[in-house]
Amino acid sequence: MDQQLEVFLSVVDNKNFSRAADELHMTQPAVSQYIRTLEEKLGVRLLERTNKYVRTNKAGEIVYHHAKEIVGLYTKMGSLLDDLTNQVKGPLSIGASYTFGEYVLPHLIAKMKKQYPDIQPKVTIGNTVKIAELVKSHQIDIGIIEGPLKKEKQIEIRDFAEDHMVIISSLTHPLVRKNGEVTITDLEDEAWIMREEGSGTREAGESVFKQLHISPKNIMTFGSTQAIKEAVEAGLGISILSQLAVQKEIKHGNLKIVEFPGLPYIRKFSFITNSPFQTKALQEFITLLGTRGTVPLVPLEIPEN
Incomplete structure (x- = not known):
């Protein structure tokens, strides 16, 4: 992945050059140079800087949005290549609406980690609209949503449980x-x-x-x-x-x-994906949800502690 994009995302997310430098284990001048090089390459200024803040301008917002998508696709590509070793491991980014994400998903991840300890789950909790947008922009591998979602060409939607x-x-x-x-x-x-x-x-x-x-x-x-x-x-x-x-x-x-x-x-609870290719980690997670398209919908229950 282009390191200039990685540095740019870190600066925007941290809203600060120094914090971005600490996160990336770089010096602040190096971070500043990466940003200058990226702006020169694109031919446009991306950030508004003062002594108090760093924030994106309109051009920066466009680059940030697409950089997020590029990073997501790059990570997915690496995971798919790792899968050629036939091991279930690596990153798995899951988005879930609040009910499922807060009351069911932690139990599923705990169960999955016991079987596949090398999986690295990253969870994002948000409402249905937010999770759908993250799936569409390739920022997460799978989204679990509550209720209906307007069908779109690139998005696969499957119901898997009742609530x-x-x-x-x-x-x-x-x-x-x-x-x-x-x-x-x-x-x-x-x-x-x-x-x-x-x-x-x-x-x-x-x-x-x-x-x-x-x-x-x-x-x-x-x-x-x-x-x-x-x-x-x-x-x-x-x-x-x-x-x-x-x-x-x-x-x-x-x-x-x-x-x-x-x-x-x-x-109904449904899961949504946005890629014809699925890592083994994602495949195993979908299996854990209890569906291959043939399992009937069932009420979900929270395991007793």
Whole structure:
């Protein structure tokens, strides 16, 4: 890989020449020279520099975006060549939406590392939209997403498991005392605590609203599932989350599932890839997900500790 691009990415990511030099085990003058050479080669200035910050200009943003993609493809090429030795090893970059990434993926990676200790997983957690973009730009090998994704020519999408979405509340919430006699009006009048737009969990929640024919009057947006659980437990409102995300809280008596006809809502987990070539590490990870295109969808469960 062109070392000038590697240095440029490090400077942008660190927003500082000195920190980039430390990361690359180089001197600061050497880093500055690499950047100057790259700018001369491209014929355009890429960075705005002051004593307080270093940041990309418009040209720098373009180069940064494509440099990330080039690095991703270069890493994948090296891994594929390493696979010629028939060993399952090397880097494996996985992206996952929050529910799967926080509550299921760590258990899968632990299992995989026991069998293949030379695999080097790198995990990125983000909402469905972000993970799909990283797969499309070759910055990660595989993405695991919640819910549907618009089909694109270069992206392969495969469903592999089911997820059950439930309404949750605090133990002392008035809906709990209704003993299964919750009405649509009750749900519409409640304060709902939801994930942000672009999240698969938010999209599933919107689907539930349509399915149950309810139009909530008060929706608050939180940027993480953990924050939502804390808010619900504190009595701030109710929410709809994956049963995977609240499994431990339900078991320990911190949260309660609100029963309502038509629930739980079932959505699919899918994985997406963007290459006709797959490293052995990626192939084994897909096998671990439990699919070769022939295994039926099954509900996921978190292993007991």
